[in-house]
Amino acid sequence: MNISDFMKVHGIQTADELIKRSTEDIGWFWDAAVKHLGIEFFHPYGLVMDEGGGISNTKWFLGGKINIVHNCLDRHDTDSKAFRVALRFETDDGAVEAVTYRELNNKVNELAWSLKQAGVKKGDRIAMCMPISIEAVVIMLATLKLGAVSLQLSCRISPQELTIYLRDASPKILFITDRHQRGGKTFYSNLLCQELTSQNIPIECIVILEKLDSGLALRKGCKSWNNFTADNSGHSAETAPLDSEAPSLILYSSGTTGKSKAVIHTQAGALVQAAKEVGYLFDCSPDDTFFWFTDIGWMMAPWEIIGTLFFGATLVLYEGTPFYPTPHRIFEIIERHRISIFGFVPTALRTLSSSGLDFSEHDLSTLRILGSTGEPLDEKTWEWYSQIFGKNQCPIINFSGGTELLGGLVGSLPIAEQKPGAVGGPGLGMAVDVVNDEGQPVRNQVGYLVCRKPFPSMTRGFLNNFEGFMDTYFSRMGGLWFHGDLAEIDSYGFWFLRGRADDLIVRGGVKYDPAKIEATLISFPGEPKISESAAIASPDNSGGQRIICFVAINNQNFTDDEQIKRYLEELKKHIGITYDPMARPDEIHIIKALPKNLAGKIPRELLRRAYNGGPVGDLSKIENSEVIDDIIRVGKIYFKMPI
Template sequence: MSTATPIWQPSQSQIDASQMERFRHYVNDSLALTLSDYEQLHRWSTDHPDQFWQTFWQFAEVIGTPGQRLLLNGDKMPGARFFPDARLNFTENLLRYRDDRIALVFRDEAANRVALSYNELYHEVARLAHHLRHLGVVAGDRVAAFMPNRIETVVTMLAAASLGATFSSCSPDFGFNGVLDRFGQIQPKVLVAANGYRYNGKVIDCSDKIAQIADAIDSLQQVVVVPAFDAVAQVHHSLAIGWQQALDNPARSLSFTPLPFDHPLYVLYSSGTTGQPKCIVHGAGGTLLQHLKELRLHTDIQRHDVLFYFTTCGWMMWNWLVSGLATGATLVLYDGSPFAPGPEVLWQLAEQEEVSVFGTSAKYIAALEKAGYRPAEHHRLAQIKGLLSTGSPLAHEGFDFVYRHINPDLCLSSISGGTDIVSCFALGNPIKPVYRGQLQCPGLGMKVEVFNEQGQPLQQQKGELVCTAPFVSMPIGFWGDDDGSKYHNAYFDRFDNVWAHGDYAETTAEGGLIIHGRSDAVLNPGGVRIGTAEIYRQVEKVTAVQESLAIGQQWQDDVRVVLFVVLKPGSELTEALRQQIRTTIRANTTPRHVPAKIIQVQDLPKTLSGKLVELAVRKVIHGQAVTNTDALANPESLQQFEHLPDLQC
């Protein structure tokens, strides 16, 4: 029985107008069922995954033929195959609209703006696809993008996918070795790259790096250079041509190669912070169905909406955002820092572009709060009906901040999934209430449970987040993993025939989920498992602390909790501040959560998508090598953690 009070509740009119509610009625009418609420709809979707995905295919009017067989080996993970006889083309579904509604808007720090209609986007994709075909790009080839979040990146993906080529992207803040660790494994035939990008008020020249990459990857037949900045040097390489040169052809129409459901669409990469990144291959059909489900049902994106997500092309949320084209909505792309020239930049964008669904990270919301910036005091934001947060767990105080200082009447969706599934296990829901600190629900078709270490289901207790039935967006496998052993070991080695995702979580009485951090970063003092997010939530309440990172240090035959803190400018880690941090943690958690050591550092290591890298810090303080620092945005920060005197006593 739930005793929590919702922080937001949809009105009956909001519920009735939602696509989730329309889908529930569609299922009942189509299959003569009487599903009365989301819980029953979800149970049906996981008990009958073949019926669910077939019915959603029809509801979403997916372009393609599903075939007669819906699911093979439905009791096996890995091994299950959805729609084995289906034929479809990913790009054809994303370009179903070809009218004058704006499809893409590009904005950057310098207030530059470019817009493209659905009709213009279609013809731009047609011209690039014609060029790629002329180069000899065919189904199964790879096309890579070393690009900022620009319109040309979207055009490249759509052109490649129209031919059946597999697309892969890295953001331009990756170092040379980081790019080579990724693209070098998949051997692309074509590279599309921007000559520079803008971040924090500066233009960063990428021309030399592009030439280096072109020299290092033998498979490349051409490098198409996007002239993002006139002032940046040209790329001098025998394989390089300009973007406009590639589009300089009379192609008027686009042909769509029909492909199998599991045809490789994307290669995404694990963070690579503990070794060479894994190349995770995702299929076109599963990605399309899963994204359409999440965008239309769980986020309620409709044709009139404007969708924005703050992301780079090195994070799976870019792939998720771009699938929004299939809904006919307008997508807003942003390149730059979310705090340049100041904290107002994304909210000014949201107001000017009339963004109705705003996506960001929990870290960004926490940073806004720390900066004391209250968006609703400066901008008209009533049009925002949904706000999405991911990347790390959103603290309870983050929920309060959104409703107090952004918009009191929106569906705040803390969502969780990952690169591994190019989608989410837990999502928002426009027909359910929002509770502080909770992800609203498991996604339709996702049989999400929480297991203890023995593989037994837990209710409202902390444990391993797992999925106990196959789902459409499971990876096809890992690139180069011919026998499937690496894929199996990554997700199915822990529990037989069960996907173990690596998150530490618990279910709630309200039907939602709480994520307590990554399970490989779980602290274990005295044998008690503690999620790092439980500590971060409390530390965020301490005004002087900018951000923090907790690890477990092996100490005297046990584990002790060590907390590293970055303080706001002008603050000092006095004994009084240490005591305030400890008291705040103890008062709201347990004595086990209180760190044995609190140490000030200048910076914390993060991935290029902004996630804290707890494992790398733990390795450094235990004298172990961090083998792939190119995966970090700030690898130099690791040097602070070497030979710290405070850790020797």
Template sequence: MTADVHRWAEPSIEEERLRFWERAAGLLSWQTRWHTAHSWTPPDPERRRGPEIRWFEGGRLNAAVNCADRHVAAGHGEKAALHFEGEPGDRETVSYAELARRVAQAANALDSLGITAGDRVVIYLPVLVETIVITLACARIGAVHQLVFGGFSAEALRFRVADTGAKLLVTTDGQYRRGTAVPVKENADAAVQGLTPAEGGNLEHVLVIRRTGSQIPWNSEDLNGDGRGRDLWWHELVETASAEHEPKFFDAESPLFIMYTSGTTGKPKGLVHTTGGYLTAGLYSYLRLFAHPDPDRREHDVHWCTADLAWVTAHTYEIYGPLAAGATQVIYEGVPKVPHPGRHFEIIARHRVTSYYTAPTLVRSLMGWFPGGVPTEYDLSSVRIAGTVGEAVNPEAASWLRSQIGRDTRDAQNRPVLPLVDTWWQSESGSAVLSPRPERDPARFKPGSVASPLPGWDAGVVDDSGRPTDPGVQGNVVITRPGPSMARTVWGNPERFYTSYWEKYAHAEGGRGWFLAGDAGQCDAEGDIWILGRIDDAINVSGHLLSTIEIESALVSHPDVVEAGVAPVHNATTGHAVAAFVVLSTSAWQRLEEDPAAGPELLSRLRSHVAEVIGPVAKPRTVIPVPEVPKTRSGKIMRRLLTQLHDGHPLGDTTSLQNEPCVPRIQQICQTLGTAPVKENAPQ
């Protein structure tokens, strides 16, 4: 579906959209019903401000009550809310009644620390039950939470604590990662060390969960005169608190959380999401995409979103969406290869997972670990639907997911028919925007296409002037009618919200304005949308605009390649050249170790393979084997960073990457190979 300005001029269409979202909001429990479903003040180019977006004005609700208390009140307190799997093998099942009890305790603990509505709390934890408990406790008292990946560096954490002006930091003594206990508290201490009020240093307490039993430093300094030390133990403060807590109810537009984007240039942007609209879209889209279509059969649903809880995908489809729906879900602390590559399949079989939502990068890793397919010892028959998120799924990965994870879902001709929803959305949108419908005819399945907008949203592919592109022509993906989960602003920097997302198409629809997603895309003849990667990732070779994802998909289709990252690099003649960074399969690495002379032949075959699949113009100038490609926490390959590494440019901020240690390794490989181009007028 392309952007169609004219149809939105019909009042009945917009009115029906608002009625749809009001029906969706009716799935929640509200203390006070809203008086105005939606209002929109267009972006203001003169003031350099984005639109003022408001949903469900006048309505009051509590997100934590919607995610726990109301299910207990409805008689579902004994239903499992969470199946926790720790990386070392420890497990725990938490019912909705127990979840509500723990959230009430944590809310009382926050109250006792003087945390009030509007205060910010930074949560620096791995995937634990306590992470969800403290997140919901913040929502219960109206504090604004900001979750930080437990593997981020002290520098990345420091920025977030300072930028939010957080009063409380919640962390742990350590976490289990790749089979070992790694320290966390030391990073937290380093992050806040010497942080002054002028820098945003408002921290009063650090609340510490005992997870690994590691020896940790302790700070007993009383920072706010409450008679307590800076550092406090979770088990002493939270687990001894009263389980009776009276919730407060907040305006629908009250901030719920801040979500920071990742990037290799500039500081991360803190996107502000508000309560009523976000929860409405999160709940509706979870039900639409992952819940059983028959409400009477949803009691058997077991959802597993494999994302780390700090990522926006987990906020929406691992915390708020499933819990607001009263669903049972799995949360897993560790990495998928510990203690063996089949850990995910083991968990699916044990908990009878029905919906499996993961990233294409993990699917490609599983393909490399199991080149012969998933062993039959794992019972995957419970899986009813699979989903991908983060980047467009490569056709090879999509086919593998359907044929292996969904091997028990086949038609009369023995073809895999597992519904696969390849979702497209962003930290900015807060919930899924584009996705094939789960009930779509399997014969029309298009691996790699995110199809069309979900109900209540509209989006399109347009050129720089805002005109819809023709089928097969690359353009910019825009959101023309955002849903209620859309971010409202950038924390502390509303001008950046405008310049990053609204400035380019502020003139659209007579000044109503469209949201620039930053992704390139194209529509096919049937109107389905295909995401081609970030706009600034496109490669222009002698006037030919090439899609990085298309080239990566071609490389991954070769049996020797597990994953690929393609980036535009300097070429004095053609403007850009294609550099491909590839993660080879285990067997390919073994062949190279046994015969180093086989390396050039393999790389030449890979270059020729791309030329055969796409065409000679897409043939990479160079193919560079690397141990990993750098990715954000959402699984997106940081192609700009690959360009910087290849061409020897200064690197931007890399602290927000999920695998930051790979950066110096790739840098060393590039330096050894001498990939940086000779600069014009440089001494020879």
């Protein structure tokens, strides 16, 4: 394994010793990792890190000249990897397209040449509002090749939100498609184009990848992809040597805990973090086929694109949903593409595990490593994932971080002992801890996840709002990075995520962990089984909070009122017995499904607003958003408001 080789080179005997050394001497670790992974600089750096600006403004790999595209494409085109498959793309309707490293490099060179002809230069911003696709990868890499900055947005964004983001970022060029498919439905971009052209957004050109004869490219300020790329066949552009600290990506956080934040990443930071995690946590090599279900606007997309292509492996992209046309789809993708490294979100795993379907017909023998991120992975679902996908033979790399660091703060190592539901421990080179309200370390109790030292991929701030960045991460714990997650370290040293700090429910002066309440509901042994659950806070008349839960069950014929009443009381009793007798919910509501964002996460802040009568805002990036109406309705009944 890659991580075993690194340990052997440095005389390290155990995973614990490796974690300890990497987090105590971060300068040594990041320098050693760069050299061991084989990250190539056009000009070597003279200084690993400069902490003169403090944890929030540390500079990395000073004096070095680098480019992500050189490491992920250029160097592979000169060796045997040139003819290996780089990308395999599967559409919603099942069509498959593949490109080799040489073909991908040619596409990137040609688009970079077209961008350069359009006047794009270092530091310019190029935006895309696209589904995940081969074209989206080409746009991202062509942008980075020139030293421009890739701004990546979900194709499901609302016209109004897109306008706000583009005014804020001022990109030179915007790429969009005229339509995309997801879950058997077709979504059109007419309203996006109409909003952009009517609002006079200062963009030099909107490039439209036409899949229909829509006529959108005929609008003022627009060009078709074919028109924009005309005459670029066979052309190429130089891969720009860039300062290590040069900006590379602008990504928007999911906004599940508040307003989306535009975070800025650097060339070296993005590359080093992605290569470290894909290489050491997921043990990627050129022989692997890597697939993580993601959207181009979620940080997992650039993370997997950079990480997988760095190692010369094959990356699978999929534009649809994991449950269309049936929940077997994700298993069919693994079989069809012979995936060896697979990552998913816990909510989707819980949906599959509670479906009652038999997935044993599928050949998953190519899988060797499994991944999970985005939310806490409960013990029951962890065990099901291990058994059904991995036949109890594949390590589960359960890791967690965020858009703000383009990677994980905590994560499992493939060589370390595993415990169901645990995230292992600190990420390599990530000096994290769990502390109480006073910033003191705590064990065997839930605390706040913090980081005590800098790391290369830490965002260089929010776009046009550095003060907001400092206030969000460094104002609460006296100079520590306050991540906003709740975590717990047990007596054996295993780390567990317990949800978000702003999701905590406070009743009677006591804090209750919604993630534990949700896991307890899912573990209910009776019938009907619970496939999904969410716990939120709702204000009571005394200024405190009530515990409100939502559950989706696997029996839609469960409609008898008395039967439902007894069932809900059993659920409350189960929480009181197995979690905390004082955490019995005030209300439990059965709904047909829980809403999810495009990353597959349950947006609890949206649930709170909907139930408590607040504004729900833009729902364009929410799957099954019609469920929000059901939550609003039961909230109005609870608060005795007119429906």
